[in-house]
Amino acid sequence: MATPLEKAHKDPESMKARILAVACRIFGEYGFHGTTTRMIAQEVGIDISTLHYHWGEKKDLYEAVILDINKDLGQKLIDVEKIIHGLPLSERMAIAIDTMTDYFFARPEISNIMLFRYIAKTRDNVDLRVPEFTADIARSMGLTRKSPHHTPPRAMLEVLAVMNAIHNFISGENFFRPMVNLEREEYIKTVKETLKFVLIPAFVQREGET
Amino acid sequence: MATPLEKAHKDPESMKARILAVACRIFGEYGFHGTTTRMIAQEVGIDISTLHYHWGEKKDLYEAVILDINKDLGQKLIDVEKIIHGLPLSERMAIAIDTMTDYFFARPEISNIMLFRYIAKTRDNVDLRVPEFTADIARSMGLTRKSPHHTPPRAMLEVLAVMNAIHNFISGENFFRPMVNLEREEYIKTVKETLKFVLIPAFVQREGET
DNA sequence: GTTTGCTTCCATCAAATGATGGAGAGAGTA
DNA sequence: TACTCTCTCCATCATTTGATGGAAGCAAAC
Numbered sequence: 001m002a003t004p005l006e007k008a009h010k011d012p013e014s015m016k017a018r019i020l021a022v023a024c025r026i027f028g029e030y031g032f033h034g035t036t037t038r039m040i041a042q043e044v045g046i047d048i049s050t051l052h053y054h055w056g057e058k059k060d061l062y063e064a065v066i067l068d069i070n071k072d073l074g075q076k077l078i079d080v081e082k083i084i085h086g087l088p089l090s091e092r093m094a095i096a097i098d099t100m101t102d103y104f105f106a107r108p109e110i111s112n113i114m115l116f117r118y119i120a121k122t123r124d125n126v127d128l129r130v131p132e133f134t135a136d137i138a139r140s141m142g143l144t145r146k147s148p149h150h151t152p153p154r155a156m157l158e159v160l161a162v163m164n165a166i167h168n169f170i171s172g173e174n175f176f177r178p179m180v181n182l183e184r185e186e187y188i189k190t191v192k193e194t195l196k197f198v199l200i201p202a203f204v205q206r207e208g209e210t
Numbered sequence: 211m212a213t214p215l216e217k218a219h220k221d222p223e224s225m226k227a228r229i230l231a232v233a234c235r236i237f238g239e240y241g242f243h244g245t246t247t248r249m250i251a252q253e254v255g256i257d258i259s260t261l262h263y264h265w266g267e268k269k270d271l272y273e274a275v276i277l278d279i280n281k282d283l284g285q286k287l288i289d290v291e292k293i294i295h296g297l298p299l300s301e302r303m304a305i306a307i308d309t310m311t312d313y314f315f316a317r318p319e320i321s322n323i324m325l326f327r328y329i330a331k332t333r334d335n336v337d338l339r340v341p342e343f344t345a346d347i348a349r350s351m352g353l354t355r356k357s358p359h360h361t362p363p364r365a366m367l368e369v370l371a372v373m374n375a376i377h378n379f380i381s382g383e384n385f386f387r388p389m390v391n392l393e394r395e396e397y398i399k400t401v402k403e404t405l406k407f408v409l410i411p412a413f414v415q416r417e418g419e420t
Numbered sequence: 421g422t423t424t425g426c427t428t429c430c431a432t433c434a435a436a437t438g439a440t441g442g443a444g445a446g447a448g449t450a
Numbered sequence: 451t452a453c454t455c456t457c458t459c460c461a462t463c464a465t466t467t468g469a470t471g472g473a474a475g476c477a478a479a480c
Contacts, residue, residue, distance in 0.1 A: 003372075015409055015427080015428090018219065028335065030330065030331050030332075031241055031243065032244070032331050032371075034241065034242070034243035034244075034331065035248040036467060036468085037469085046428075047428065047430075049321060049428075049429065049471090050427075050429070052468085053427070053428075054427090057468080058468065060466095075441050079312075083452090103248060112329060115325070115329050116329070116330070117385065118381065118382040118386070119322060119325050119385075120239075120241050120326070120383075121244065122238065122240075122244065123240065123244060132389065140307065147318065153391070153392050153396075153397075153400050154403065154404060155216075156390045157379070157386070157390065157400055157401060157404040158407070160378070160379075160382070160403055161379075161404055164374070164375065164382070166372065168328070168329075168370070168371075169371075170446095171328065172329060172374070174331075176328070176367070178312040179344065180363035180367060184287045187363075188365075188457075189365055190363055192368055194364060194367040194368055197412055197416075198368060198371045198372070198412045201412040202408045202411040202412065203408075205411050206224055208270060225458090229422090246436080246437060246438085247438065248437085248438090257459050257460075258438080259441090259459065260457075262438085262439065263457070263458075265437080267439080268437095397438075418460075
């Protein structure tokens with residue numbers, strides 16, 4: 001039997017879920033050390049002790065955030081994979097880039113948290129076993145044909161290059177958009193064009209060579 | 211007449227310069243809020259008051275770090291530009307990617323700090339007018355031929371895509387290298403190959419079309 | 421109405437953190 | 451020697467921050 005707390009976790013209106021959602025956003029903006037439990041509590045409109053009551057230590061909440069966005073991201077990747085399955089490579093990539101870019105722009109916390117995990121150390125080590133999708137994406141992109149059950153380093157890095165290129169434009173919006181002086185919609189559109197222009201030709205060209 | 215402190219700033223053995231170098235590394239690893247003045251002082255082997263004596267507030271030191279790496283990066287870009295000037299596009303890009311990747315791997319703090327600035331907010335706003343090189347790189351890559359005195363948004367984003375792709379692999383080394391299970395040297399080599407493979411064809415192909 | 425269990429807030433604490441004043445060490449100079 | 455100037459450290463402070471105990475609120479169960 002699920003405890004009330006466990007049930008509450010599923011209900012997006014529940015306090016526990018509301019805290020998680022806000023924590024996700026704030027951690028994404030300021031990083032682990034840049035975020036204080038008080039910032040999150042204030043944004044939710046509650047006392048910090050309520051926050052600690054639901055999630056325990058700050059580190060625990062942060063881990064919950066990571067697991068949460070990872071679950072969401074994994075589901076999204078499965079959805080996209082279904083849509084693009086069977087299409088020619090150039091279309092597969094174009095649709096995947098469009099779809100994932102829209103998704104990340106709608107939930108920039110995800111890109112933020114992913115990048116923070118990649119580049120930032122944490123004083124109190126928040127190391128946590130989280131499912132990694134890079135190898136799956138490599139398979140989905142057809143980069144593992146020669147060795148279906150093993151993902152070569154080169155294929156992994158190619159996937160990371162693509163994914164991170166997307167993340168960067170989402171997480172860097174506050175910095176880049178003033179640089180290029182575009183409205184939000186126009187920025188998103190140009191980002192998509194740029195990503196497709198830069199990322200697709202290499203893969204299509206290689207495919208044609210075989 | 212330069213004060214002793216000003217003179218010291220130039221001497222890399224001086225206390226002020228030693229603090230700056232360590233601060234650069236630590237801020238790069240942990241970000242602004244993840245870094246404490248005590249961490250820096252301890253790494254240098256001095257008291258925090260000595261650190262404050264030379265650099266004032268934490269924020270001032272951080273700004274000094276940003277200005278310092280920016281100056282260095284600007285000089286490096288000028289050097290590279292000289293080397294690749296006049297070569298065909300594909301060679302220009304290959305050499306630039308190789309050279310810049312080596313440079314950032316040798317000084318990962320630069321990639322770290324750049325990415326931190328792009329993606330992370332700071333509670334106490336550290337906003338600071340720093341020269342931006344994106345437009346210059348766009349010019350150097352020949353992306354502004356149609357409008358030599360204005361850099362279109364699209365060209366800016368293309369440059370950012372290229373530069374950030376490099377930064378990501380350097381800053382993400384701690385995260386990515388265990389994923390692909392490569393020794394450092396092998397990782398660097400594969401990163402370079404991957405970057406050149408992913409980034410060059412798009413630009414070369416477009417050039418051929420005109 | 422009373423009891424029970426879950427949730428929330430107030431008051432408070434201990435540790436971490438940014439920052440400073442002032443004493444002392446040391447080198448150079450008169 | 452006495453003086454000055456620069457640099458460094460020790461002691462200390464005020465604030466921020468993560469965290470907790472306990473009282474109060476509140477709804478459902480008895």
